[in-house]
Amino acid sequence: MKHNARTERTRVKRLPKRGIYDQASIHRILDEGLVAHVGFVVDGQPYVVPTAYARDGERLLLHGSAASRMLRTLASGADCCVTVTLTDALVLARSAFHHSMNYRSVVVLGRARAIEDPAAKLEAFRLFFEAVIPGRWDTVRLPNQKEMDQTLLVEIPIDEASAKARTEGALDEEDDYALPVWAGLIPLALTPAAPVPDDRLFDGVTTPDYATHYTRKRGR
Amino acid sequence: MKHNARTERTRVKRLPKRGIYDQASIHRILDEGLVAHVGFVVDGQPYVVPTAYARDGERLLLHGSAASRMLRTLASGADCCVTVTLTDALVLARSAFHHSMNYRSVVVLGRARAIEDPAAKLEAFRLFFEAVIPGRWDTVRLPNQKEMDQTLLVEIPIDEASAKARTEGALDEEDDYALPVWAGLIPLALTPAAPVPDDRLFDGVTTPDYATHYTRKRGR
Numbered sequence: 446m447k448h449n450a451r452t453e454r455t456r457v458k459r460l461p462k463r464g465i466y467d468q469a470s471i472h473r474i475l476d477e478g479l480v481a482h483v484g485f486v487v488d489g490q491p492y493v494v495p496t497a498y499a500r501d502g503e504r505l506l507l508h509g510s511a512a513s514r515m516l517r518t519l520a521s522g523a524d525c526c527v528t529v530t531l532t533d534a535l536v537l538a539r540s541a542f543h544h545s546m547n548y549r550s551v552v553v554l555g556r557a558r559a560i561e562d563p564a565a566k567l568e569a570f571r572l573f574f575e576a577v578i579p580g581r582w583d584t585v586r587l588p589n590q591k592e593m594d595q596t597l598l599v600e601i602p603i604d605e606a607s608a609k610a611r612t613e614g615a616l617d618e619e620d621d622y623a624l625p626v627w628a629g630l631i632p633l634a635l636t637p638a639a640p641v642p643d644d645r646l647f648d649g650v651t652t653p654d655y656a657t658h659y660t661r662k663r664g665r
Numbered sequence: 666m667k668h669n670a671r672t673e674r675t676r677v678k679r680l681p682k683r684g685i686y687d688q689a690s691i692h693r694i695l696d697e698g699l700v701a702h703v704g705f706v707v708d709g710q711p712y713v714v715p716t717a718y719a720r721d722g723e724r725l726l727l728h729g730s731a732a733s734r735m736l737r738t739l740a741s742g743a744d745c746c747v748t749v750t751l752t753d754a755l756v757l758a759r760s761a762f763h764h765s766m767n768y769r770s771v772v773v774l775g776r777a778r779a780i781e782d783p784a785a786k787l788e789a790f791r792l793f794f795e796a797v798i799p800g801r802w803d804t805v806r807l808p809n810q811k812e813m814d815q816t817l818l819v820e821i822p823i824d825e826a827s828a829k830a831r832t833e834g835a836l837d838e839e840d841d842y843a844l845p846v847w848a849g850l851i852p853l854a855l856t857p858a859a860p861v862p863d864d865r866l867f868d869g870v871t872t873p874d875y876a877t878h879y880t881r882k883r884g885r
Contacts, residue, residue, distance in 0.1 A: 454710060479853075480752050480768070482702035484711035490674060491704035491711050493748040495770050528713035532700050532855060537876065541794060541805045542812040548700070550715050574761055585761045586841055592762040615863050621806055627870050628863040631879050633699075635752060636856040643835050643848040650847050656757065659851050 454554055455607040465608035474551045474608055475500040477661045478529035479577065479635065483507070485518045485525045498527065499576030504600040505553060506573045516597040519557035527553040527601060532633050538615040539626040547630065549610040557599040569598045580655040635661070674774055675827040685828035694771045694828055695720040697881045698749035699797070699855065703727070705738045705745045718747065719796030724820040725773060726793045736817040739777035747773040747821060754850040758835040759842065767850065769830040777819040789818045800875040855881070 465471065481498040484491055494515045499506045505527055509516050519525055534547035560566045567588070574582045588596070615628040640656040685691065701718040704711055714735045719726045725747055729736050739745055754767035780786045787808070794802045808816070835848040860876040 480750060480766070482704075482713050482715075482748055482750070484702075484704040484713035484746075486706055486709070486711050489706070490744050490774065491706050491746045492774075493702050493704035493713050493746045493772070495702075495748060495750040495768065497766055524710050526704075526711045526713045528702055528715060530700060530702070530715040534861075535798065535879070537798065537801070539806055540808070540812075541790070541802065542808045542816070544794070544798075544805075546700075546717055548715065552713070554710065554712075570761065574764070578755065578757065578764075581757070582761065585764075585846055586759055586844055588760070588762045592760075596762070614861075622865050623867065624806055625867045625870050626805055627873050627876065628866060629872075629876070630861040631876055632858040632861065633855055634858065635853055638852040638854065641754075641834075641850040641852060645842050646848060647843065647845045650845050652849075653847050656847065656849070656851055659755070 452605050455552060455605050465610060471551050471603070471606050471608045472500060474531060474549045475505070475529055475603075476576075477531055478551075479661060481505070481507070482528045482530070483515055483519070483525060484528070485515065485523050487514075487518060497577060498529070499573040500603070501569070501572045501576070503603050505603060506569050506576075506598060506600055507557070508570065508573050508596060508598045511595055511597045513597065516599060519599050519601075520559040520597060522556050522558070524554070524556060525601065532635075533612070534630040534632045536611075536613075536615050536630055537628050539617045539621040539624045539628050543615065543617050545611060547611045547613070549608065549612075551606060551608045553601060553603055554605045555601045557601045560598045560600055563593070566593065566598050569600065570596065573598070578655060578659075580653070584653070672825050675772060675825050685830060691771050691823070691826050691828045692720060694751060694769045695725070695749055695823075696796075697751055698771075699881060701725070701727070702748045702750070703735055703739070703745060704748070705735065705743050707734075707738060717797060718749070719793040720823070721789070721792045721796070723823050725823060726789050726796075726818060726820055727777070728790065728793050728816060728818045731815055731817040733817065736819060739819050739821075740779040740817060742776050742778070744774070744776060745821065752853050753832070754852045756831075756833075756835050756850055757848055759837045759844045759846040759848050763835065763837055765831060767831050767833070769828065769832075771826060771828045773821060773823055773826045775821050775825055777821045780818045780820055783813070786813065786818050789820065790816065793818070798875060798879075800873070804873070
């Protein structure tokens, strides 16, 4: 399938058992993530820039200021790499060597395209917004023309992608299991805390459910 | 100062007020982070790979399998970019346009060098380990020669670096403050949960404090 093309460039080269190429797993990781790290090259120098993103079907959406060097570079059609990583646990083994980290990550290689048609751009903005904070778009003041002009929206097809994950407990050398060393996982997760209302909130406005119960662990 | 060189390449180009170049702020972000995203170029294609890292003074330490393409590319002296991002909050404004994210990030540009001297390599491994889980190195089975041979440790000088941060609340257009729209922050943090002991723990071994009270928010 094109959306899963396991090309030489995305094949997981080391520990191939950790490679994941099926569409559903890739989508699940992308949907849980919130920040992507985008790699691009300027004058031979690689740069890696963090940015919010959203998945819509078989494309990633990025948005930001039309003045952003990263977005302008991407919109020009430069090769890029978008990586999303979920940090799930520290893995503490009995030997220093076998310490590890549990994680799930997706790498998407490709080229971006600016979304310029006004209706498509507004719709991409809405999809982006709803992916980050479901239920909020219809409650806020929508972007005016000036704001849309200041915003660049780009899409990157998810057609050369792979995921990688480590999800096990500690794996020690057999001899080391006899050592009186604590081993196990320290789970980690990007966790939302109680919303902090703005100082200038309009009288009587209460905190919406999508803020109180914010989570990235959802189906879409 | 060399460690803070604000070069044309690391100057924060957009919203320069968000740029941070002082050493202490850069170190604080690097010390709180756990996973870096490393950018490098192979055949013109940028790749971004997540990896654990540690700061030791004015250098970053990365380690992993000697078979890792990322580490081998770095050890060969390729230009790289190491980015660390802390995701602090979703910023919900009254207008769609002014939604944002609070974050702190550091970008380090440079070239890595493999640490090959056996004593320096073991010491770098220890420093790396202690930065990730302080207090544990002295309790585990230390690496043997075969394990050290399978491990690549590289250092990257922190001498071309910049940080960027957004730390404010929602900033709306003046007219929009009259709208009855909830605004504020949803704080986010990479949060440790209760440690999960390994199934094959040696009898009587109890969970150490550094696991029960794991935190990245510490001075070093």
